[in-house]
Amino acid sequence: MYALLAAAALLLARNVYVMLLVLPDEAAQGAVYRIIFFHLPSWFTSFAAYFLAGLASALYLWKRDNRYDSLAVAATEVGTVFTAMGLVTGMIWARPVWGIWWTWDPRLTWALITWLIYAGYLMLRKATEDPSQRGKNSAVLNIFSFTAVIITYKAIDWWRTQHPGPVLSFRTGGGAIDPAMEQMIFLNWLAVMLLATVLLLLRMRMEQNQREVDALRRHLHAF
């Protein structure tokens, strides 16, 4: 885990150096476009985390193994952190480019809804005391919640939004973005994913320890 953390830190440092000193300003936006190198990776990471959480929840319902439950909660928490990061970086970019921090555009609105829905998942977990009930109910809620992620991802295709449309080649067929800049987005996504993995492993270990402490405490009270 420390090796992962070190790798994330080194890659992040290298990326920040390249994006600030090597890559040129963007033609229309100037220097501020660089926030995309954190904005897009944050969203990809949070979507990946939510997907993992949904998968872990489904596996928990199938196998009833507590490790999947811990994975689901860890992935959801990491997802909400990176959703918050995506929202904040988006707002910082929107202020100079659009002149406003926030607009009620479908993409932005759905992103906020997604965040609220997953916050609801974390609330339900807190409110349910019985561990097996907590596991299955929150797993069901997590599967429900993933629909919001899908809508958020597709919002720029379904509605005419103020949010920029797809730029990466895998959705546009290429030509919308300079290859060096596109490569930077993916490299920084790798760095952010490494960081997210460290957070995920830490949070998962915490959850497992908490479960053990709770079990010991129940055991103690049984006598």
Add this chain to the structure above:
Amino acid sequence: MSFLRLSLVIAAKDLRSEFRTKEALNASLSFSVVILLLFSFAFDPTSAMTREISGGLLWLAFAFAGALILNRGFARELNNDCLDALLSSPVSAAALFLGKALASFVLLLLVEAVSLPVFGIFYNVRWSGRLGWLAAVVLLATWGITVVGTMFSALTVNLRLRELMLPALVYPMMIPALLSAMQLTTVLLAGEALAGDNLLWLRLLIGFDIIFTALSLALVETVLVG
């Protein structure tokens, strides 16, 4: 008995017990009228602007009033451990869920049937010729609200803070149905035909109903039984 028959028996039982006391129905009805009244203070009810947001106002009132009915969905079975008795009966959890959803659907439609004319009088709505479409939108959106609400009522039934948790969890999840209903109702109240972007909202609403009905029927057994 077939699955559908069992659901109808459960729905009939729920409706019968509700009509005997009318506690959720009366509370929800008066709440919905109070909300419509409060909105008239927030917005000038005679201005043209209010007409543009009328669909939104109406569905907010329905969603708030609906929470009172949906909260009772599974909570009404907590007394005397009725929920455990129902689950140990030969009724499957999915049939139980469908029956409860149908009962709440009927109750919510009743509340809406009373609130809609009140809303029309208070907000000076001119009912144009699109009543068939409006009815379809009301039915689809009400089913969407009910099915998600009933599922979440099952998720939160054993919580101490049930009445607080249900609205906090369910409103964000209902947004696709509510948003579609708001957009479509506003358009239909203005007397326009459904075309272009509005068909997308209709598709979203239908898709919401299908996806969440299927998901709920598939997963409710896990929530209620284990």
